[in-house]
Amino acid sequence: MDVADETVDTLLDxxxxPGDVLVVTTGEQHPWAQHELSFGEDAYWRxxxxxxDVFCVHTTELARVGRRAVVVLAVNGGTDAQAAEALPAALAKADRSLIVCGDPQRLRDLL
Structure with missing residues (x-):
């Protein structure tokens, strides 16, 4: 998650x-999403x-999200099957680029 956050910071710098960036997680929700969801689903989706702004979403909710210029996929957990399914789903949401963050060996094995 730290690498994904650093990547977002670099993109913004x-x-x-910010509205061009989508962060997708495969494991635990991004801390920003957890915080925002504490105010309720309506405020989060609004x-x-x-x-x-940068929006963070779990891969299970990716169908609710439109395309963004840049998608940062944080492979931060979930099963290998879930992570493998997240790769093409995140790519389909990226207009300009997809940046994948996670354990390099796990990512190689998934590809």
């Missing part, structure tokens, strides 16, 4: 608008609709 390089001028990528931020997605506003489209002005």
């Amino acid at each position: 390089e001028g990528t608008p 931020q997605l609709a506003d489209g002005e």
Whole structure:
């Protein structure tokens, strides 16, 4: 998760608008998503609709999300099958680029 967060920071520092970035997790929800969900589902999903900030979503909810210029996939858990399914699903949401963060050996094995 730390590498995914650093990647997002770099993207933003390089001028990528926050609303162009989607972070997808395969294991535990991103801490930002956990925090936002504590205010309720409506407020959380409203931020997605506003489209002005980086949005974090679990792969199981990816179907509810539209495309973004950049998708950062954090392979931070879940089964190998779930992680393998997340790769093409995240790619389908990326207009410009998909950045995958996780254990390199696990990612090689999944590919």
